[in-house]
Structure formats: structure tokens, C-alpha cells
Amino acid sequence: MSRTSPPYRMARRADEPQLLPFIGPPSGHIFCVQRQSGPVWFAKYRTGTGRQIQKKIGPAWTRRGTPPAGYVNQAGAQRWLEATLEQIRVRTLPPLAGTPARFETAAAEWLRHIEHDRRRKPTTIRGYRMALDTHLLPRFGGLLLTEITTEEIERWVAGLDRTAATRVKLIVCLSGIYHRARRVWGITYDPVDDVQRPPLKPTYDLLVYSTDDIHRLVAAAASQRDAAIYLTAAFTGLRMGELLALEWRDVDFDRCVVRVRGSWSGTELTVPKSGKVRSVPLATQVAGALASLACDERTGLVFPGRNGHLDRRALRRRFHLAQEAAGLRRLRFHDLRHSFATTMVGHTSIVRVQEWMGHSDLHSTLRYLHYTPRSDDAHLVARAFS
Template identity: 45%
Template structure:
């Protein structure tokens, strides 16, 4: 087969959309992955049968080095690439699938993350390279917005009166689109986050409704790569343990489940299902669990001092 990789991608996307009847939002995600990740790395004009497992491994290694995507996102792109080559094998006689033997990126276990206590968030913000970085770190930790959502945040999305942040857009690989959930959501704006945003709103430039909240010197959204490097530097300067910038989102989730119903936290975080939100419940330290259980038993013994049957089988 001497067709190009770009043609193979187009054929697979058409197959997914028209034959497999995937949801429009899913097809849109696949198109973004092909456009922003696979084609730049492997080349639209590259003959599809020239692409080797070594090329796929190099693609994965570069994504890890860039540090912009989670292991899960990297592996999802590999699954997509596998499907592209698999269709080319079935329809056009491509001899091998180069993704089949490629290594996958090891993923963290669900719930394996680091969180910052509120006091540590203040230390981190104080150690940031500039006030805007400190504000971004604070807002991330106290609203739970993803990095891409923070980079796409505009002043019209911040409602100081109602104390709400509206999450309408996200920046991924330099492209602005709808959030990961493809739904607009609203998140409470607590005082700590409101204060730092209010401070930024008083800067000399880039404070109109359509301006980004977090900007570079010409008013564009920040470079996520440079921001991650500055985050790492701020952690070291503050004497805090290594963590990912994304863990600030987890810090919010861990706090939120202690205050709000799970259904509310799910909505604030933009999770697709409640199972994802449950990881924060499991992560909350419950050092007082024994005391609380003991108090409950003591109360029950006081109110119902005698033994009585409940009708429940001993075998249940």
C-alpha cells in the first residue's frame, strides 16, 4: 500500500463518523487528535507503509517529554492511531500495524495524586515568578479548573457579583475549543480566588470582557509549557514536594467533597460520571473516623440501651 498517512486518517475518520455512527462530539475529539497530534508527528504525506513501530515509540516519547498531556491522553491517541492502521490493513492490504508492538505509557492508578492544603497554596503563590502566576495557581487550587480552561478564561466568564466562574472554553495543544466535557459549567468563586482575580482586573492592560484573564505580554493566552516550568520552580522555591500542575485541580476536588454533595462536585469538576468524582472521597484523610464512629455508637447505646431484633438475617 502506497497511500499517505493523511489519506488513511481521512478514511478512518469518515468510517468512524458515517459507518460506526459515533457521536459528533466524539468525532470532533478524534479530528482534533489527528490534526494536532498525529499528523504533525507522523506527517500527512508520509507513505502509510513507511511508518514503523520505532516512529510510534518516538511519537510517544516526544509527547512524554513535552509534558503537556497525561499518560491516559497519550495512550488514547495511540489507540486512535491503532484504529487508523487497522482499517488500512483490512481495506488496503497494509502488511503490519506499527502501533501493535509499540509501548504504551504507564498510567497512574486512579486516585494517585498529590494535593496541597490551603496554607501550602498560599506558599506556592507567594513563591511564584510573578503575581499573575501566583493568581493562576490560586485559582486552579480553589476552582478546580483544568489548565486549558484557565488559559481560555476571559473576563466575561468571571462574575464577581454572583461569585461564579463560567467555564466555556479550553485550550488544548494551542487550539481553543469547548471544555473537555463539551458542556459549559459554573464553579463557585470563593474569596481567596476572587481576591487574586480582582487584583489582576486592576492591571493597566487586557481587562476588557473579551480579554484573557491570564495573558502573555501581547495579550494572548499563556504558553502551557513555560507555565509548567515556572510552576516547578515555584514549588521548589516554596519548599513543597514535587507535583503536577494538574494536581491543583485535585486539591480543589479533595476540599469540595468535604463540603458539597457529590452530585455538585461532579458538576463543578465537569466529570462525565460520578465514579470519577468518587476518587476524591477516597483521598480525604479521615483521622477522626474512629472518634465519629465511637460517638455514634455511644449515642445509640444511650438512646436504645437494650438489645432488640431488627428482623435482618444474621447471614446478610
């Protein structure tokens, strides 16, 4: 998102509701209007977003005694208003209930919600924004939410010339938009629930470097700093963002551990992907490489750039140049993390590898177990059948 662009799209049509910020608790009052058919009670109230709504309660009963069916006295009108305000307070009545919502407005509200209320990472927001601008808004932007059908979504998804993973991601975005619309507009119609998602074929095929390949890569690095980055990535499994956010206070040479406390997204400092701080063993080779970079004070970033954090794109370019210089096949920088995991899973427990990798569930770590069998597995099976 550029600095000059608004955080979300504003409504473009007169019948579209504007995205209003939360202002305060709901409030309102009742009043009686004299019509040709007789007096009528009305209520005028504001929701938590500040939007003003006026609704007819019913024909006014101005005589004494209990009003007959279909009529409302002043006390009954006041009770109706208080019950409505309480529904808004406890969120059983959405703040924009009854207002027609177009897909473009609902998509903007969903994006605002996950960015500002849920505080998702900037990289996640950029991915969602790209999906909206490239695929969803050009197709559904001008339609009302209630005009989009399950069949229409399925035909559109099937016609996309994209991978199954991309199509599933677009369906997830659609589902999120409709779920948010339930809370804001109170709609009960959700065509995404019945959409058939393309099957995703899991793959355990990993491209990794051997230990010798890593040493060749380090030797071909353009600078001592880049060499230390490649070695640290391959021998600790840290993600690129975690490496760029690493500070000297996170490196404990005495206890031989590296503490992962943050991640640099390219625009701001965030928490690690798992949302938790973790510790990773500091191998002797990595400790020596980092010690050669350390100044006397050992403060600030371990791998600083000219104006703060290193540029991620520039680091990737230098990484690919080092691969060519070393005569290695071209892999992603992230594959250094896979190289660490596939190596360590053959030497220690899967639970330890999960902890070092920062995986929130064991399923993410099990993919490495299929790649690298333990060195004594064959001997163990042979002994069992002897």
C-alpha cells in the first residue's frame, strides 16, 4: 500500500453505505408524528458507528389503558427503542442492518478489519490487496452481495488460469468478506459456503543444499556480512525476515543460543510468524562468523543496512549471484531454512526441530521426516526382524 493511497476504497454510489469508524455507544429517542390516518410513533437512533436510522414503530395509542393489537403507547415505543439499542450494544443487531451492501464496499470493510482490527502482517495485507485488485473486484465489485450466486463463483473459479493454491486463496478471501458482512450488515446469505474448492495435492519434494554446498555458497559470497547471513540461515533455520531483525542482544555466545524475537517485513518490524519468541542453538561455525562481524559495543542489528535494515530484494539478488559463482543450482533463499530442517531431523527428535523452526503445529514439521530418514533406521528394522 502506498503512502498516498487510502487504507480502503470508499463507496462510489449513492446507495452504498460509507465505511464509518466507531464513534460511541448507540443512543436515540422516540417521537410522534401526526398523519392523516392518525398519530404514529417513530424512533430515531444512532448506531455505534454514528450512522443515524429512523424507523416507524407503529400507530400511536393516545387513550388510557392497554393499547389494542397493532397500536403502541408511549411506554411501548420507549421499550422498543431501548430493546433495539441493547441489541446493537450486544452486537445481535449489526450496525448497518438493512442497508444494501455492494461487494466492493464489503471487500473494503473486510480488508480494513483484518489490517486494523486483527492487525495482520503487512505482507499478508499486501497479498490480500493484490488478490482483490487483480481478481475479485474486477469480477464482483459492482454487484450487491445478495446478487452473487454459488454457481457463478464456481464457474468463475474454474475458468481462472491459475494454480489450485491461488484459486483456493481467492475462495478464502470471498469467504472472509461474507463472514465480515454478517457482522456489519447482518446478511444471512452466504454463497461461498457451498463452493467446491479445488483439491490441493500435498507435496513433500524439497530442494535443499548439502553441507558441502552451503560451504561453497558461503565461500562465494560477495562480502563477509553476506557469508555470515547465508551460514546463519542454513545452520539456524531462521527466516529472512527474522535474520534481518536479529539484534546483538538476541545472540547469546555464552549459552550458545539465538533468540528470535522479531521479523522485518520490508516496511515494519513485526513478531515472528508463529507469534512466539523462540530460541535456536548457535552452532560453533555460526558463532565464529558472527563474532567476526561484531564490534566492541555489540548493539543494534547484527546485519544492518545503510539506512537501517537490509533490503530484502537486494539480498536475494546477491544470493543468486553467489549461487552462480559457486556453481550451484538456483534455489530460493528460503530453501536454506529447509536445508537446516532436513539435516537436523535426521539427528534429533521431530519435536526439537519443530521448536527450533517455530512451527505452530507438528504437521508442518512432519514433511521433513519423509525427506531425511535417520541414519540408524535400516539397522533398527533389520535387528527387529532378525
